[in-house]
Each structure stands twice: as C-alpha cells, then as structure tokens.
Amino acid sequence: MSGKENNFVKDITNIDEDFAKWYTDIVIKAELADYTDTKGCIAIKPYGYAIWENIQNYTDKKFKEVGVKNAYFPVLIPESLLEKEKEHVEGFAPEVAWVTEAGGQKLEEKLCIRPTSETIICTMYSKWLNSWRDLPFVYNQWCNVLRWEKETRPFLRSREFLWQEGHTIHETEEEAKRRTMQMLDIYADVIENLLAIPVIKGLKTESEKFAGAEETYTVETMMHDGRALQAGTSHYFAQNFTIPFEIKYQNREGKEDYPYQTSWGISTRLIGGIIMAHGDNRGLKLPPKVAPIQTVIIPIAMHKEGVKEKALEIFNILNKKYRMEIDLREQYSPGYKFNDWEMRGVPVRIEIGPKDIEQGKIVLVRRDTSEKIDVKIEEIEEKLHSVLDKIQENMYNICKERMIQKTTIAHNMQEFEENLKENQGFIKAMWCGSEKCEEKIHEKTGAKSRCIPFKEENIDNKCVFCGKYADKMVIWGRQY
C-alpha cells in the first residue's frame, strides 16, 4: 500500500481510544450523513438513507401483516393541544420548537413542530370514533419529528429525526396490552433479524417511561463499548389520553366509554445502533440484510484484456439477485478500493484479476472475518447466498457473545461500581422499587435502569442500593 492508502485508514480514530470520535468519523467518511447549516440537524446522505429505506421496507411489511394502516397527521400542533395531558406537556414542552409567525403575520396561537403526535392524533380519533364497531384504530405514520436537544449527535440525538409512530385505540385493556407487546415483538424481530443486534425486552421503570404512558416497554441493545442503546419502545397508555381528549364511543352495552390506547416507535437512531454495534477499526460493518450494497466487485489489473468485461459479466448476473456495486474507478488502485469499501461496511467483496479468470474463479472476501474464499465462477451465485447468510449470523453471534460477557451481576454497590469500571456493560441487580434509589445509583455510577427484563432472574432479595426488600431485577447501564 502506498502512503496515501495508509493515511486513508489512519483518518479514522481508533475505536478503543475514542469511541465517540470514531463514531463521527464513520458517519462522515462512510458518507452516511453530514452536518448542516441548521444547527443540530443532519442531512442523511444516500448511503445512509438507503439503510433507512431497508429498515422501513422490512418493518412496514411486518406492520401490514398485523393490520397496521399508514396515515398522516399535521407536523404543526397548536399549543393548547399539547397542554391537554399534564405529564405529556411537562415531558415535551421544554424541548419543542415553536412557529410564531407565518405568511407574514404573527400567529394568534403558536404552533409547535411535533415532538411526537399523541395530542394531534387524539383530537382526530375523538372526531372519528363513534361506536365499538369502529374499533380498533391501528394507524401509523412515517414522518419527521423535532426535539430541541442541547447536545446532538448524528442519528443518535439529532434535533430532527425520522421515525414511525404507531397510535392505536382498542375496546379493552387486554387488547391494547396485547397490541403493545405485539409491536414490541416486531421491533425485536427487526433489530435481531435485520440488524443482527440481540435485544433485551423489558419494562421501563416509572422514571424512565414515556411522558403520559401507563407502561413503557423497551428493546435494549448493547453497543461496542458496552453502553446501552434504547432501540425501540412500545407504550401502553390505558385511558390516560382518551379521557382528557374525550375520545368517547358507544360500547357494546350502548353506554359511553373510553378506549384503551397504545403508541410505539423506532427511528433513524437505529442507524447509529448499527454503526456502534458492528463497526471496527476498519470502519463500518453492515449486516448483509440491511446493507445497501451487499457485495462489491473489484477488478484487478483492469487494463488487461478481458478483465473488465468478465467483471461486468459477473456483476450483471449477480445484480439480478443481490444489491451489487462494481468499482471501475480508474484513478484508484485496488488496494485503495479494498480499504474504501471495507470502510463503507460492504459485507463481501469479490476480487477478479487475469489469473483468476485463467483459473475460472474469483476471490470472495468477507468483511466480518477477512476470510478469503476461492469460488468457481459458475458457483458464485449460489455460494454468495450462503456466505451472506453466514455473515449475518456471525455478526449477530459476535454481538450476543459480547452482551453475555459484558453483563454481570452485582449484589451491592461496590460490586456494581467495580463491574461497571471493568466492563462498562450491563449490570443485573435487585431494586426495591424506590425512585430515590434509582436516582442515587445514577448519580453515583452514571448508569440508569435499562429495564425490568421479561426474563427475570432472582439474584437475592435485597435492593442493591438501600439493602431493603426487593423483588425486581433491573438491568442497569450507561446509555446513548
């Protein structure tokens, strides 16, 4: 490799020296997104957006299989609506952006840009709902939302972000709770099977739940450095919004009643999760199922007779079945191209040069293991399929293994702090249920409660902080 090529990789900060800087290096250099003149807001570049499109397509299909219908509600919400549910306005008002002038005039009532759409959607549901026969409403919107964060970070904490928000109302508590879980299961499916990131499903504590919700369920994931990323949430609202928003209907007994509500969302933050869960010192590493480019073909000694033609021939065959790219740039050496596409996280590269052609083969190189595999040209189409599957599986297993290794048990605060220092990672510890203990743990360690996992383990019966009786096992960790 030439000096220039070395520099090319050196430009990325070492992942174990400064993970935060490594992260932004990847975002910019892999051309996923860029900073803009609108402070705290990013532009999502085509390569990053293609990841989002793959997430959308997979998720939207799963949604439609369980009866979700897409709709669209206004981006602007009048101040009076935001204020109807007390906890909700307290949670969101401090971080909204307000439109106060429009069409050359000062507005009589200011309008906020939606930080989430419960309030505007509730006003519509109250208009649309009449009888139990109309229920359930199972609507979703794919849209942009805005939250005026003080410290921002591309994808993870951007003032504007893209997401989907599902909002449902149901006749019974039971049906609403079932829907809450069903959507959480879809998120777990998306994150585990598409993004190759294992999740822990659980219930958020009171202090960590969504503003206005009765219960918030979460899928928690672990990043490269052991920190947590909340990857998706599903909320059960009971009648907390349907009563103040007067969403009334005539029930089966002919009486006036209020339905039970849920909401649930995942966002472009998942792209941050993919980067931080899988990336390494060579750059981004994309799971094949969500990768915009699954395989790149790099011809070697392109000027030699027949090389470019053979490479294009193979490209055209594979392009029918896989998301392919071929790198015919003449100004770069093969070595530069190898680094470039590794940095962009493409799961497989195919090298093909004059000698390979003579021998009727190509060389297939895995991004995850760097393994080189000679494959006969006539067998590539099939072989590629199994290699992509193996990469997907291996990437999941690596994350799973890390999560197991970096999850430890603490019986007391000394163990808690020692484990966290050694491991970063997740701590399993008992909790008495007091918000005060939760707060103190956070103050002392920087770790927050991730969730009360569905798979409970009984460690002992003493709160890790106060030592009083405890029957809840909580997973704790520092977070993004």
Place this chain on the structure above:
Amino acid sequence: MSGKENNFVKDITNIDEDFAKWYTDIVIKAELADYTDTKGCIAIKPYGYAIWENIQNYTDKKFKEVGVKNAYFPVLIPESLLEKEKEHVEGFAPEVAWVTEAGGQKLEEKLCIRPTSETIICTMYSKWLNSWRDLPFVYNQWCNVLRWEKETRPFLRSREFLWQEGHTIHETEEEAKRRTMQMLDIYADVIENLLAIPVIKGLKTESEKFAGAEETYTVETMMHDGRALQAGTSHYFAQNFTIPFEIKYQNREGKEDYPYQTSWGISTRLIGGIIMAHGDNRGLKLPPKVAPIQTVIIPIAMHKEGVKEKALEIFNILNKKYRMEIDLREQYSPGYKFNDWEMRGVPVRIEIGPKDIEQGKIVLVRRDTSEKIDVKIEEIEEKLHSVLDKIQENMYNICKERMIQKTTIAHNMQEFEENLKENQGFIKAMWCGSEKCEEKIHEKTGAKSRCIPFKEENIDNKCVFCGKYADKMVIWGRQY
C-alpha cells in the same frame, strides 16, 4: 332501496351544481382526509394515504431505474440561506412559517419550515462537490413541506403537503436539460398510466415559472369541470443557484466551474387530481392501478348457509393477486353496501348470493360503466384481470375525450371568452410573448397560461390579445 340508503347518496352535493362542494364531500365521506385543529392542514386518513403509497411505490421504482437516489435534508432552513437567491426568496418568503423559539429560548436566527429545499440542498452540494468525477448528483427526498396559503383546500392547496423533490447537478447544460425532460416524462407516465389522466406537456411562460428557475416544464391535466390542474413540474436552473451558493468543482480541464442544476416534484395534490378527474355523482372513482381496494366482495343474504363461506373462499383466492376487501358487516343491507363502496370508488364489486352459488357463478359490477357481468366462479381470477385493465383504459379514454372536446381554438378575445364561457376547458391561442398581454388575459377571463405545449400548432400569427406578431401557441385555462 330504503329511505336511509337514498339519503346516503343524497348527502353528496351534485357534481354539476357545485363542483367545489362535491369535492369536499368526497374527501370527507370517502374518508380520504379530514380537517384538523391545525388550520389549513389536513390529516390524511388510511384510505387516502394508501393512494399516496401506491403513487410513491410506482414513482420511486421509476426514479431508481434512472439512477435517482433518495436522501433527506433538514426541515428547518435558516433565514440567511433562504435569502441567497433573489427571485427565490421573493417567491417563497411571503408564504413561509417561521420558528422563532425553541428549547425554551428565543432563537438568534429564525428558521423557516421548508417550502421547498433548493437552498438547504445547495449548501450541502457546495460542501460535497469537489471534482467532475463526483458529478452528477441525482438525489431526491420524499418529505413534507409547508406553504402558508390563505385559502386552503384538502390535497389541492393544503398548508402542509407531502411530496417528493428531486435536486440534481450536472457537468453540462445539455445533461441537465436532458434530466429535466427525463423526469417530466416520468411524471407523464405516472399520471397517464397509473392515474389514468391524460397530460399535456409543455413549457411554462416566464411569469408562471418556479421562483429562481431558468425554465419550468409542466404536465397539465384537465378536471371534470374543464379546469386545469398543474400535476407536476420539472425545472431547469442553469447556474442560477450554483453560482450564489458557490457550488464549485474542478472540471475536466482542471479549472474551477459551476454545475448546471434541475429540480422536480409531484405531491399529494395528485390525489385531488384523481378525485376531480374521475369522480361522478355516485362519488369517488379510482383507477384500478392506484386503487387501495381494487375489488370488494359483497355477499348477498349472508345468513343463508354457505354464502359467507363461499364468499370468503373466493376472497382468499383473489386476495393473493389483487388488493381485495370483503364486506361482512351485519348491520348494513347489500344495497347500502353497494352505494358505500361505489362512493369510495372501488373499481369492481363482486356480488355473490345463494342463487349465484347454485349456478356456480358470481356477478361482477364495474364502477365505471355500471355493467353487470356474470362470471363462472372458476374463471373469476383471470376475468378480473382483464376487467380491471379495461376499466383503467376506459377511465383514461373518458378523460382524453373530455380534454379533446373541451379544448378549443381562439383567434381573438371574443372567441376566447365565448369558448371559455361555453366550455370552461382549455383555449389554444397565439401569444406575442409579452407578460402584459398574459396579465390582461388573466384579468379579463380568469384564465392563465397553462403552458406552451411541446406539440405546437400554428393557428395564425397574431397575438390573441394585442394582435401583434406572435409565434407561440399557448394553452390557456382556469386552474386549481
């Protein structure tokens, strides 16, 4: 039909008595959209949104076939950016909404909600472009935009609407102009083949072009009442934005140069176009290719043994190939259901009752012609395909016929006014090129220049208004 069922249809205003009221009746009653507490903004209901999704899927596929890549840019644009191109800010500043407070503080610089994204995208392009090797950029975003209209109308003129906006930059004028035309052709394809509405392609006059563009091309359509709807536009910018936004690059000769730019868009206004081009006194009439429900099955005498089962059996077979619905509601009579689904514009209904089952057939009813066709049960799957195709074709032909009939030639203003009075519709007339004549024609008749069509006809060589020499034939019409 019972009295109630009669009322049901009577609720829709007569299309030829009050077309505007008929339009809003359809929007609300067919559950396409609804008014919201955010003045001038609508909520798009699932049935309306499903039409948009079908338009998106079709269009996005066509885009990707010609190398368009999706991306996403911030919804908020700093005031200073909007002001960089003089014509552009003059055109858009009066109708933008401004964010002046956020996160509990007054902003130092106010931010507008994008009315269109040329300015913010140009700042990114200037950052991203270095060499001729990087060109072209052919990016698009599907997003919401906001324009503070004084008079609003669901879909047609809503303050917030959904659209796609493509923004490209190219090495040469020729390439940029070719892209402008290519995208116009895709719009013509979408509108003619998917929406079954014929278009006239042409160039906008100077006074009608996009603020800041060098040339604006349009696809113009004609509605039920003869008025025009501008259905999509494609703009050629030359270097009008790339120079003020300093989008520079090193060209093939190693010199600094500015690229040539285009932008192009279609929006949810097309849903308004579908309603107004095809609807009738029974309600909405959807072209099969864009209809969320292509066929509805209505069992007759549902309580009789075997009817529901047979209907469901047929539903399950057809549902694999077509977008289907089955109406099993017990509280409504078949007659009510017929009206209901006709009003919602479903292209085909299938009636199946005990006698039909005995005879091994169903009755298929076309929404466009009311024709009833007996079809053997084993032949429905195939037959339905050809019937849907015929409906699509027939709906296009009806619109085409109307456009031909309602397009007349005028040699002078008397003819112009008489024709318009008689026909509404389009007037073909010669124009000298003076903006003043254009303005006067508008003042006098309410008609604006739609476009200078690609298919020119030479009527005579005198301007219809001033009588001076004219070599441009313009199509004129009142518009939505």
